Amino acid sequence: MSEERLYKVILAPVVSEKTTRVAELANQVVFKVIKDANKTEVKAAVEKMFDVKVEQVRLLNMKGKTKRTRFGLGRRNDWKKAYVSLAEGQEIDFAVAE
Numbered sequence: 001m002s003e004e005r006l007y008k009v010i011l012a013p014v015v016s017e018k019t020t021r022v023a024e025l026a027n028q029v030v031f032k033v034i035k036d037a038n039k040t041e042v043k044a045a046v047e048k049m050f051d052v053k054v055e056q057v058r059l060l061n062m063k064g065k066t067k068r069t070r071f072g073l074g075r076r077n078d079w080k081k082a083y084v085s086l087a088e089g090q091e092i093d094f095a096v097a098e
Contacts, residue, residue, distance in 0.1 A: 001044060009037045009045040013094055014081060026085065029092050033059070033082045042082045053087035 013019075014030040022028045033042055039057040046054050060083070064076035086092070 006045040009041050029084045031082045033080050035080050050092045052090040056085040058083040
């Protein structure tokens with residue numbers, strides 16, 4: 001895997017009530033990743049970008065929701081979500097220090 005590819009795999013962290021609870025209880029972090037990413041790429045990307053030890057990665061394909069617009073029905077894009085389990089004592093802090 002090229003280093004350039006690893007930096008493109010992770011798109012953004014997913015921040016919600018459920019992901020916050022998962023982070024506190026199971027020491028997991030949730031990311032939005034590119035649709036063709038696999039587990040080994042996600043693991044390598046997280047370890048390289050955040051300098052942590054990853055134990056397990058679970059991937060989910062999220063189906064886009066159908067939404068009503070003033071032009072009729074529209075559909076959001078499908079996307080992929082990664083649940084990354086971190087090793088004991090490891091953590092990722094997304095707060096930006098200013």
